[in-house]
Amino acid sequence: MATETREGTRGSRELTVSIDAMGGDAGPGVVVDALARAVLRHPGVKYIVHGDETELKALFTQKRAKLLEFVTIRHAPERVRMEEKPSLALRRGRNTSMWRALDSVKNKDAEVAVSAGNTGALMAMSMFQLGTIEGISRPAIAALWPTKRGQSVVLDCGANVSVDAEQLVDFAVMGQAFARAILGIERPSVGILNVGTEDMKGHDAVKGAAHILRGSKDLPIEYAGFVEGDDIAEGTVDVVVTDGFTGNVALKTAEGTAKLVTHFLRGALTNSLTGRLGALIASGALKALRRKLDPRAANGGIFLGLDGVVVKSHGGTDELGFASALDMAIDMARSGVIARIVADRQGVQSTVPEAAAS
Helix, strand or coil: CCCCCHHHHCCCCCCEEEEECCCCCCCHHHHHHHHHHHHHHCCCCEEEEEECHHHHHHHHHHHCHHHHHCEEEEECCECCCCCCCHHHHHHCHHHEHHHHHHHHHHCCCCCEEEECCCHHHHHHHHHHHHCECCCCCCCEEEEEEEECCEEEEEECCCCCCCCCHHHHHHHHHHHHHHHHHHHCCCCCEEEEECCCCCCCCCCHHHHHHHHHHHHCCCCCCEEEEEECHHHHHHCCCCEEECCHHHHHHHHHHHHHHHHHHHHHHHHHHHCCHHHHHHHHHCHHHHHHHHHHHCHHHHCCEEEECECCEEEECCCCCCHHHHHHHHHHHHHHHHHCHHHHHHHHHHHHHCCHHHHHHC
16 A cells, blocks of 8 residues: 555545444434534534434434534444444445445545444454555554553554564554654653563563564654553553553453442442541542543544544443544544654664564
């Protein structure tokens, strides 16, 4: 695929977001409510909403008629089921709302696609329709992770169960480009997730990736070596690189831990008069803590490595979470991250074959 990417094709027209309205557990009602928030946050952005035209028109008319000034509805008679195998979804995909949402990006009607649907199907369709950036063999799902220092980028969070050294290097390139574009970090620090920080620990893939990154002098990063699981929340590095199996387990564990802490805290503050009084006094601080622990605030996994921008919302999210995914999509569309990845990948291209052979 040519190195020319889709980011430079928009010209002067307004930014447009393409949405799969039928994906996710809750259906299009969540999407419509989330759009009401997005329109207020991002004046001037337009939206193409794909799904059952009759159902969508009824929802907008009954609940959010004023949004139709910013929204174009495009009929898609079918939807991808959450339990559907990616191969089956890909074969029958052309009439689904997910396929049509990606098609709008492919045809340059929109700059970014958002879906809360089946992750495997979305990745398969995205790769088929948009292709990958030249030099990137496999896309990865990147997530913003709250830390003690602010936010870090973690990838892969579920796209690739097993990877080799070169693919981990690709993830490092994509993750640091994302951190520069979205978090504004000029020279991000990058670490590879491992079972220890010592050089002799880990399997061949992480050791090989570490060797390549240490030898790549042209990348605008600070390679920090291996990091461990507790370093993610500490914010030890700006970008944490791992395979999709480990990253997804870590992400779900963190989400579950946040819910558990919230549950324990709620119980402690409501089980006694003293607790309720303390909660009243500390209400401001507790609200701030609840916002930090709320996974909806950082909802949205970004498919990095595609020749187009695709954001995956959590399937079970509500309107607040889907609105956060739309925020991320709009930021990504404006960031120029694809061009950064293309340029930065050249910094390791000549080093990879020699280092991989070592």
